[in-house]
Amino acid sequence: MRPENYQAVNHPPSNEYELNFGPNHPGIEGNYAFKVKLNGDRVLEARADGGYLHRGFEKLMEGRLWIQNIALVPRICVPDPVPMEVCYALAIEELCGLEVPERAQWIRVMQLEMSRVAAHLFAFGGHAATTGMYTPMFWGIADRDLILDRFEELTGGRVYHIYNIPGGVRRDLPEGYLGRLSGLLDYLESRLPDYDNLFFTNQVFVRRARDVGTMTQAQALKWGVTGPNLRATGLALDVRRDDPYLVYGRLEFDVPTEAGGDALARNLVRRSELQQSIHILRQVIDRLPEIDGPIRCPIPNPLAWNVPAGEAYTRVESSKGELAYYVVSTGGGKPYRVHVRGPSSMHAVQVLERLAVGSRLEDIAQIMFSLDACPPEVDR
Amino acid sequence: MSWQELLLELTLMPLLAFVIGLAMVLMMRRIAAQIQRRVGPPLLQPIYDIVKLYSKQTQISHGFIHELGIMMAVGGYIAAEALLPVPGMDGLADKGGLITLIYFLMVPTLGMALGVGQCANPNGSIGISRALTAMLAYDIPFVIVVFGVAFHYQTTNLAEIAAIQQAHGVSGWGMMEMPLLALAALFALQGMMGKQPFEVYIAPAEIATGPMVEMSGKFMGGLFVMQSFQYYTAGVLYTILFLGGGENWLTFLPKIFAVVAIPMTIAMLFPRFRTEDLVRLMWKWPVMAGLLGLAFVMN
Numbered sequence: 185m186r187p188e189n190y191q192a193v194n195h196p197p198s199n200e201y202e203l204n205f206g207p208n209h210p211g212i213e214g215n216y217a218f219k220v221k222l223n224g225d226r227v228l229e230a231r232a233d234g235g236y237l238h239r240g241f242e243k244l245m246e247g248r249l250w251i252q253n254i255a256l257v258p259r260i261c262v263p264d265p266v267p268m269e270v271c272y273a274l275a276i277e278e279l280c281g282l283e284v285p286e287r288a289q290w291i292r293v294m295q296l297e298m299s300r301v302a303a304h305l306f307a308f309g310g311h312a313a314t315t316g317m318y319t320p321m322f323w324g325i326a327d328r329d330l331i332l333d334r335f336e337e338l339t340g341g342r343v344y345h346i347y348n349i350p351g352g353v354r355r356d357l358p359e360g361y362l363g364r365l366s367g368l369l370d371y372l373e374s375r376l377p378d379y380d381n382l383f384f385t386n387q388v389f390v391r392r393a394r395d396v397g398t399m400t401q402a403q404a405l406k407w408g409v410t411g412p413n414l415r416a417t418g419l420a421l422d423v424r425r426d427d428p429y430l431v432y433g434r435l436e437f438d439v440p441t442e443a444g445g446d447a448l449a450r451n452l453v454r455r456s457e458l459q460q461s462i463h464i465l466r467q468v469i470d471r472l473p474e475i476d477g478p479i480r481c482p483i484p485n486p487l488a489w490n491v492p493a494g495e496a497y498t499r500v501e502s503s504k505g506e507l508a509y510y511v512v513s514t515g516g517g518k519p520y521r522v523h524v525r526g527p528s529s530m531h532a533v534q535v536l537e538r539l540a541v542g543s544r545l546e547d548i549a550q551i552m553f554s555l556d557a558c559p560p561e562v563d564r
Numbered sequence: 565m566s567w568q569e570l571l572l573e574l575t576l577m578p579l580l581a582f583v584i585g586l587a588m589v590l591m592m593r594r595i596a597a598q599i600q601r602r603v604g605p606p607l608l609q610p611i612y613d614i615v616k617l618y619s620k621q622t623q624i625s626h627g628f629i630h631e632l633g634i635m636m637a638v639g640g641y642i643a644a645e646a647l648l649p650v651p652g653m654d655g656l657a658d659k660g661g662l663i664t665l666i667y668f669l670m671v672p673t674l675g676m677a678l679g680v681g682q683c684a685n686p687n688g689s690i691g692i693s694r695a696l697t698a699m700l701a702y703d704i705p706f707v708i709v710v711f712g713v714a715f716h717y718q719t720t721n722l723a724e725i726a727a728i729q730q731a732h733g734v735s736g737w738g739m740m741e742m743p744l745l746a747l748a749a750l751f752a753l754q755g756m757m758g759k760q761p762f763e764v765y766i767a768p769a770e771i772a773t774g775p776m777v778e779m780s781g782k783f784m785g786g787l788f789v790m791q792s793f794q795y796y797t798a799g800v801l802y803t804i805l806f807l808g809g810g811e812n813w814l815t816f817l818p819k820i821f822a823v824v825a826i827p828m829t830i831a832m833l834f835p836r837f838r839t840e841d842l843v844r845l846m847w848k849w850p851v852m853a854g855l856l857g858l859a860f861v862m863n
Contacts, residue, residue, distance in 0.1 A: 201686055211769035225690075314769040316760050316836030322600035382833065388761050389835045545690070546838055549769035 199223050203545070207236045211314060211549030216532065216559035218552065222545060230540035230548075232533045237563040245522040250276055251349065251486035253519070258344045260524060261558045263306045266292075266299035267502035269348035272522075274429065274498040275511040276350040279491050285478045288352035289430040294365075294468045295338070295347070296430075296500070297461040301372065302331040303503035304458045307556045311451055312383055314549040315392050320383040327375060330368055337361065352480025362469045369462050369469075376459065384455050393448035397539040397551035400445060407538065408530040411505025412457060413555055415441045416449035423501040437464050447547075447554035454503075454556070490517050504528055504556055526561025533562060573653045574646050578793075581645040581800075584820070585792030586610040588799065591821060592828040599832040610792070617785030624780055626682045633679015634779075634786040640671025641793035648800045649723040651810045661720035662710050666703075669756070669797070672790060673699050676775050683778035691774020694839050695758075695765035701846035702755030702762070708854035709749045713805050716742060716861045722801075726809025738806035744857030746806040750826065751850035753798050755842070757824075759831035762846075764839045799824040 200223050206212035217233035241260055245253045257272045258265030270292050277284060284292075305328040309321030332342040337358055339345035347354050383389060399409070401417040414421055420439040424432040440456030442449035483489070493515035499508035505527025512521040532555065539551050565573075589610045597604025625631065647660040647668065673695055680688040714720045716738075717728050729736050739746040755762040765774050779787055799820035803809060807823070810816020837845065 203686055209772050211772070312835065316763050316767060316769070317834065318596075319600050319832050322602055326601055386834065388837065391841070392835055392838065544838075546767065546770045 200228065205548060205552075206233070211552070213310065213532075213552055213557055214559035216557075216562070218536065218540070218548065220540060220545075220548060225545040227540050227543050227545070227548065230537045232537050232562075234533070234559060234562045237560050239563070241560075241564045242522050242524060245519055247518065249487065249517055250489055250491055250519065253522070254349055255344070255346050257524075258346065260526065260560050260564050261502070261504070261507075261528075262343060262560065263558060264299050264303035264503045265344055266295045266348070267500045267507050268524075269345065270296060270430075271498050271500045271507055271509045272511070273348045273350045274500070275496040275509045276491060278496040278498060279494050279511065279513050280350065280483075281492075282351050282481050282483065284352055284430075285481055286431070287356075287472070287475045287477045288479045290468055290472050290475055291353050291357065291479065292348060293430050293432065293435070294465060294472070295335075295345070297464045297468070298331055298334065298365075300461045300503045301458055301465075302328045302335075303556075304454045304461075305331075307454055307503070307553070308379070308383065308451070310556075311393075311447070311550065311553040312389070314553045315389060317383065317386075317389065320379065323375075323379070323382075327372060330371070334361075334365055334368060337364070349480065349483075349486075351483040352478070354480075356479050357472075362472060365465065366469050369465055373459075373462060379455070384452065390448060393451060393550065393554070394444070394446060396447040396547045397543060397554055398444070398446040399535070399539060403538075404445070404535075407535050409505070409535055410527050410530075411501065411503070412453040413450055413505060413531060413535070415439065416453045417445040418443045423499055423506055427499065429498070429500060435464055435467050447550050450554045450556070457503075488517065490515055491519075499525070502527065504558055504561070505531065524561070524564045526558065526564060528557040528559065528561035529564075531555040532557030532559060570655075573655050577648070577650065577653055577655050578642045578645045580650065581641075581648075581793055581796045582789065584817070585794075585796035586614075588795040588821065588824050589788075589792055591825065592795070595825060595828045596832055599829070610788075614785055614788055617788060618782055620781035620785075622781035622783060624778060625783075626679075626684070626778065629682040630679045630778075630783075633675045633677070633682065634783050634790075636675025636678065637672040637790045638786055638793065640668050640675060641790060641797055643671070644668040644797050645793065647722065648797065649726060649804065649809065650800065651812045651816050654723040657723040658721050662714055662722060663720055665722070665801070666707065666710060670699065670703075672794070679783075680775045680778065685778050687771040687773075687777045688775055690771050691765045691767070691777070694767075694771075695775060697839055698755055698758070698762060698764055698842060701843040702752045702850075704847060705748045705850035705854045706752040706756070708851065708858055709745050709752060709805070712742060712745045712854065712858040712861045713738060715858070722804050722809075726804045729808040730811055734808070737808045742806070742857055742861055744853045744860065746857075748850040748854035748857060749802060749806060751846065751853075753802055753823070754827045754830060755846060757794060757798055757827050759827045761831075761834040761837045762842050763831070763836045764842055767836060795824050796820070798827075 202221050204219055206217035207215050215236040219231045219233055220227050221229040257268040260268050305324040309324030312320035336342045339347040401419050404414050404417045418441050420441050422439040425439055437460045440453050442452050491513040493513055495512045497510045499506055508525035510523040514520045540548055594604045646655045647657055647665045649657040677692045680692045717725045802823045803819045807819045
């Protein structure tokens with residue numbers, strides 16, 4: 185504002201003031217905003233303010249062919265796109281009664297876990313950066329990039345893969361792919377002690393993250409919290425184990441939990457999950473070569489595909505929590521209704537608003553990043 | 565010294581400080597890049613940044629005090645350079661000394677407080693209140709260190725302090741004779757440079773870069789220049805107090821670059837404290853180390 189245009193505003197005397205976190209702010213995840221009223225550095229009121237990313241995904245899907253929406257759904261969560269593709273494909277397969285070949289199921293699990301590892305590496309970095317620690321962020325992004333290399337080799341796309349189609353996957357694994365993936369897992373495991381020393385056991389970070397944004401298990405259940413955020417309150421709920429899909433029922437893995445319910449506990453749960461995902465990927469690498477067969481079942485002409493009338497509700501465990509698709513078909517070539525149950529809808533709105541009240545200014549960004557919310561899931 | 569020679573020194577000293585400060589900015593970015601497993605910026609990046617910022621049209625000005633604040637921020641350091649002796653040039657070291665230097669080093673923060681306060685941006689105001697609190701925190705150990713050094717060498721003249729150390733070789737360095745004060749000074753240095761874990765007043769994720777939030781174009785360029793001077797001043801001051809100053813540029817430059825490299829390396833490995841944690845830490849360990857060091861010196 186130029187000085188000649190500056191007009192002093194007389195506010196009534198008050199210790200309270202308002203601050204906007206976003207939509208353009210280093211302390212906000214994606215194009216999202218958070219408005220807070222503070223007294224000193226203590227938050228009195230907090231209001232989530234979404235809509236900056238609204239592209240109407242759900243409405244758009246009603247106007248496109250079933251197969252076209254495969255290119256749309258990964259955009260609902262950029263850091264973790266594979267669960268979107270798989271969950272949508274599972275819903276159509278349920279409506280059509282398609283039997284996905286076993287090999288395709290293993291390949292889907294492989295991608296889902298790769299995507300989870302990539303998303304968690306991204307999440308650590310974001311959380312670390314909110315406390316002024318940028319090294320884990322750069323490390324995480326660099327290591328995530330190696331996973332994106334493998335995605336690119338498999339699917340042709342680094343971020344949006346558009347690889348999981350109803351009935352299976354688009355193409356088989358390239359020659360020697362599993363060996364290269366195994367090498368990548370070796371590398372990632374060798375990096376974990378570095379991450380631990382730098383970040384997860386860093387006492388300054390631990391001091392900053394402990395008792396920040398704490399929720400009890402009862403609160404978490406009441407507010408619809410799922411995924412690592414729920415498991416950080418001590419409850420071992422995981423769709424992969426409790427309602428297995430694909431071949432998860434045949435895999436061995438733990439569901440890590442922490443008791444704290446705070447930002448530190450959420451972070452530590454993700455760190456343990458990363459190790460579990462590597463463990464799952466190793467099992468996939470061992471089993472997949474033994475499983476021959478097609479990578480997708482026969483499907484009708486995608487451009488003239490009328491999905492039988494009905495409705496389907498499918499859910500998967502994404503890196504953010506329980507992701508579900510509710511799909512309604514009237515027997516036409518396009519969906520009648522698609523509803524996406526993105527876990528961030530709860531985490532970034534009702535949970536964040538509640539956890540922020542009473543917290544301090546310096547912890548707002550940390551609370552948001554520790555919830556690992558994905559704003560496009562809110563603005564879907 | 566004739567007035568012409570003095571004038572030449574007073575012109576050359578800030579200029580050298582600026583050029584070396586830019587090199588320090590580059591070095592710090594390169595160190596950060598190495599630790600963060602990045603390539604880092606090219607050699608001339610600090611120059612590009614300054615040219616870019618100064619060639620931009622300034623979008624926002626909040627009036628005279630806003631502009632004066634930036635001038636104070638840069639001017640405080642330029643004035644400080646005249647008191648910091650470097651090889652071949654003593655400047656006004658014999659007339660000002662350590663006490664005057666302490667005052668000059670407060671001017672930039674106070675200038676920023678004035679300038680940013682004029683912006684009426686809550687993020688800026690919070691940043692400045694944090695910066696002033698941080699200054700209060702690190703100035704206590706810093707003043708103890710200054711008092712200890714002055715008492716030990718029986719002078720506040722920085723040129724004399726450097727000369728005394730140089731006369732006794734490495735064993736006569738302040739770091740060897742006053743290790744506790746040197747340690748306390750390292751803490752104060754980290755706080756003075758506003759690096760993690762003491763980076764409370766920039767805190768991008770918390771207060772959207774605080775004092776810098778309303779600075780665009782040339783104002784931002786001013787802050788960039790100030791940062792260059794800040795790094796140089798911190799490096800030179802510590803070198804003179806504890807590392808024997810510089811007998812010549814060949815020994816002086818490695819020392820000041822090494823001093824500045826320490827806070828940067830530490831900064832890449834820690835998150836930032838909360839403001840009260842910063843104050844608590846500064847008033848605890850560095851003050852205790854400083855007071856113990858002072859007790860040793862006075863005995």
